[in-house]
Structure formats: C-alpha cells, structure tokens
Amino acid sequence: MAKAKKEKKVFVLDTSVIIYSHDSIMNFAEHDVAIPITVLEELDQFKKGNDTKNFEAREFIRMIDKLAEGRSLSEWIPLNGKSKGVFKVLMPSKESVESDHIFLEDIPDHKILGSAVQLQKELKDKTVILVTKDINLRLKAKSCGLRSEDYQTGKVKNVSDLHSGKLQLETVTTETINKLYDTYHCEVADIMGKKKPMNNTFYILKSNKNSALGFYNAITNQVDKVEKKSAYGIMPKNAEQAFAIHVLLNPEIKLMTLQGVAGTGKTLIALASALEQRKDFKQIFLARPIVPLSNKDIGYLPGDIKSKLNPYMEPLWDNLKYIQHQFQEHEREFLNITDMVNKEKLTIQPLAYIRGRSLSNIYFIVDEAQNLTPHEVKTIITRAGENTKIVFTGDVNQIDTPYLDSQSNGLSYLIDRVKGHELYAHVTLEKGERSELANLANDVL
Numbered sequence: 207m208a209k210a211k212k213e214k215k216v217f218v219l220d221t222s223v224i225i226y227s228h229d230s231i232m233n234f235a236e237h238d239v240a241i242p243i244t245v246l247e248e249l250d251q252f253k254k255g256n257d258t259k260n261f262e263a264r265e266f267i268r269m270i271d272k273l274a275e276g277r278s279l280s281e282w283i284p285l286n287g288k289s290k291g292v293f294k295v296l297m298p299s300k301e302s303v304e305s306d307h308i309f310l311e312d313i314p315d316h317k318i319l320g321s322a323v324q325l326q327k328e329l330k331d332k333t334v335i336l337v338t339k340d341i342n343l344r345l346k347a348k349s350c351g352l353r354s355e356d357y358q359t360g361k362v363k364n365v366s367d368l369h370s371g372k373l374q375l376e377t378v379t380t381e382t383i384n385k386l387y388d389t390y391h392c393e394v395a396d397i398m399g400k401k402k403p404m405n406n407t408f409y410i411l412k413s414n415k416n417s418a419l420g421f422y423n424a425i426t427n428q429v430d431k432v433e434k435k436s437a438y439g440i441m442p443k444n445a446e447q448a449f450a451i452h453v454l455l456n457p458e459i460k461l462m463t464l465q466g467v468a469g470t471g472k473t474l475i476a477l478a479s480a481l482e483q484r485k486d487f488k489q490i491f492l493a494r495p496i497v498p499l500s501n502k503d504i505g506y507l508p509g510d511i512k513s514k515l516n517p518y519m520e521p522l523w524d525n526l527k528y529i530q531h532q533f534q535e536h537e538r539e540f541l542n543i544t545d546m547v548n549k550e551k552l553t554i555q556p557l558a559y560i561r562g563r564s565l566s567n568i569y570f571i572v573d574e575a576q577n578l579t580p581h582e583v584k585t586i587i588t589r590a591g592e593n594t595k596i597v598f599t600g601d602v603n604q605i606d607t608p609y610l611d612s613q614s615n616g617l618s619y620l621i622d623r624v625k626g627h628e629l630y631a632h633v634t635l636e637k638g639e640r641s642e643l644a645n646l647a648n649d650v651l
Contacts (some may be wrong), residue, residue: 258579478529569595
C-alpha cells in the first residue's frame with residue numbers, strides 16, 4: 207500500500223523569529239518558507255548595534271543575499287540542503303484582504319499578517335501558517351482564520367520535567383550511609399544497584415535510621431559525601447544550597463546552572479563561591495542581560511551610560527554587599543572585596559559588554575539567564591578559554607522579555623541539552639531563604 211503523501215505547508219516568518227534565530231528559515235524540513243517584505247524593512251532597523259538581535263539581523267540578511275544570488279526574491283528560490291523546500295519574499299498586494307478591515311492601525315505586525323492572509327488566498331491547495339514568537343500576533347492571526355504557531359526549534363517539551371539535578375533515595379542501607387560518613391565515598395552499586403546514574407547528579411540518601419547527602423562523581427565513578435561547607439562566610443541553609451556550593455567549588459565542573467524562584471540564593475551562593483576561589487582565577491565577572499524597563503531602550507533613562515545601567519546591576523551589588531557585611535570593616539575578608547572591586551579583579555557589568563571577549567582564567571557568573579535566547583547562551587559558552595568556569599543562574603518561569611517563554615529561553619535549553627555531561631552540573635533550588643515575607647509572596651500570592 208502506497209504511503210499517504212505528506213501535506214505541503216508554507217510557513218510565513220515574522221521578524222521575531224528571525225531575531226530569535228537567523229537560521230530559522232532552514233528549519234522547516236521540506237516545507238516552503240515566505241518572508242514578508244515588511245520583515246526585511248524591520249530587519250534593516252535592527253542591523254546596526256552590538257546586541258544579539260543586531261547580529262541575528264545581519265546574519266539573516268547575508269544568508270538571504272547569498273541564497274538569492276543572481277535571482278529575484280519575488281520568485282520561489284530553492285533553499286540549500288537536502289529535502290529542503292523553497293522560499294520567497296512576499297511583496298505588498300494591491301488587493302484588499304479581510305485583515306485590512308479588521309485591524310485598521312497601520313503597523314508592521316498587521317502588514318505581516320495581511321501578507322500571510324493574502325498568500326493563503328493565492329495558495330488554496332496548501333496550508334499557510336504564520337510563525338511568530340509574538341503571542342498577541344498569533345491570536346490576531348487565528349482570529350482571521352489563519353493558522354499560527356510559535357517557532358518550535360530549540361523549545362523544551364515539558365518544563366515541569368526539566369532536569370532538577372537531584373534524586374531522593376529512601377531504600378539505601380544503613381551500612382552504606384555509615385560507609386559514606388566514614389570514608390567520604392561509596393560505590394555506585396551500593397546505592398543504585400545495576401542502574402547507571404546520570405553524571406554529576408546529587409542524592410538525598412535515606413535509610414530507616416540515618417540519612418546523608420551524596421554526589422555522583424563522573425570522573426571517579428563513585429558517590430562522594432556532600433558536606434555543608436561555607437563559601438566566603440555564606441553557609442548553606444538547605445540541602446540544595448549545599449549541593450550547589452559543592453559543585454561551585456569543584457574545579458572539575460566547568461559549566462553549571464542554578465535554577466530557582468526569587469529568594470532561593472542562586473546569585474548569592476554563586477558569588478560567594480567565586481570569592482572563595484578568587485586566588486584560582488584572574489578575574490570574577492558578574493553579568494546580566496539588559497531588559498529595558500517598560501519595553502523602552504535604556505536611552506530613555508537619564509544620565510551617562512553608567513547611570514543608565516546602574517538600575518539593572520543593582521541586584522548584583524546588593525548580593526556583593528550582603529557577603530561583604532558578613533565581616534567587620536577591619537577584617538581581611540571585608541577589605542579583600544573592596545580591593546578586588548577597585549582593581550577590577552571583580553567586575554559587574556551588562557552582558558553586552560562581555561560579548562566578543564575571550565574568557566580565559568575567569569569565573570563568570572551570568573545572572574537572569576532565563577532572559578537569554580539559546581543562541582546567546584551558546585555564544586557565551588563558546589567564548590570560554592582555559593581555566594574558565596561559567597555559572598548561569600535564573601528562574602525559567604520568570605521571563606522578562608516578550609519573545610521568550612519557559613520552554614524557549616536559553617536557561618531551559620541549556621539544562622535540557624547539556625544534562626549528563628561530565629563537565630556540567632545543575633541544581634534546582636526550591637526553598638526560599640531570603641525571608642519569611644519573601645516566602646509568603648512566592649507561596650501565596
């Protein structure tokens with residue numbers, strides 16, 4: 207029996223998809239892709255600058271220029287690669303479409319939507335789908351009877367099942383836990399039996415008499431005992447924080463992610479652990495992406511560039527001051543932090559200032575990583591040189607940018623893709639430790 211012919215689709219891409227991933231046009235299998243001319247107009251505005259969206263715009267323009275060499279973009283052009291479809295640029299139609307009467311405001315989104323609606327009228331034998339990261343534009347498309355989808359490449363399927371970095375085992379023997387306390391190590395088989403554990407996984411081990419915290423060391427192939435060690439005066443307040451500090455202080459782990467809601471101590475213990483190892487690295491970098499307030503560029507804020515950036519960097523300075531004030535002003539630990547800041551051995555700056563640099567012999571903490579795209583996360587990691595450790599912290603459910611969500615942000619993508627690698631470890635922090643009032647807000651409000 208002959209196989210049913212697969213339905214041929216035409217995907218119309220919105221600007222938000224292009225600036226999320228410049229090679230998105232190549233990720234629609236054998237189906238065709240259409241780019242409204244309005245998208246190219248918007249990309250022209252994005253092409254200048256040093257932000258990731260500017261890079262994505264420039265790369266896409268170069269890619270289209272190469273694909274269309276010697277051809278007209280108003281005609282269907284083959285996409286390079288096996289089993290790929292064709293693409294074209296959609297020019298404005300002289301005919302009025304239904305969306306023109308529904309959405310009277312003359313904005314780029316409505317022009318893109320109108321192009322997609324018009325294409326569906328022209329290609330009655332194919333299904334036209336508008337692909338956009340803009341939720342509201344997807345709703346508008348569906349209200350016009352047009353299929354619309356989010357860009358799926360790189361999305362994590364189920365965030366609720368995202369790797370947590372730890373397991374709780376309640377069937378461990380008392381003898382095994384005693385051995386772990388006595389020798390600080392035990393065999394994997396004593397805990398897991400014949401089952402192979404995931405690299406760098408943490409364990410809460412319980413028997414009917416005692417309990418312990420363990421860590422599967424991928425290099426030694428043993429389970430190590432995890433102790434509650436302090437990092438530059440900061441003591442862990444729960445098992446997850448103890449797990450995090452254990453890995454943050456481990457020189458064999460070069461990449462780490464810390465995920466958790468506000469107040470769980472992600473940034474605090476990452477910074478404290480970096481300070482604890484200050485002599486092992488040339489510099490400590492703390493960075494975070496700039497998410498403009500009320501969707502306005504930082505140019506709207508008064509003052510010079512330093513004044514504009516201070517509101518975004520203040521949470522990092524707050525954590526540094528908290529660690530510093532664990533000590534008296536005359537104590538060496540207090541003075542060390544002041545000295546490191548003055549000599550720029552410890553620097554706090556926006557992530558845009560880090561891009562393009564070679565990160566060698568650096569302890570690099572990236573805060574609010576859930577506001578990065580997968581491509582941005584990849585770009586940061588590929589800058590790592592010798593003796594560099596990178597720590598990403600954030601909350602995958604607290605997205606501040608309009609075109610990312612819990613499934614498509616860079617932090618979720620990184621946790622899902624790199625889990626199990628021997629150079630990587632992850633811990634999900636669950637218990638808020640900032641204050642009882644902060645816990646009330648997280649739990650009730």
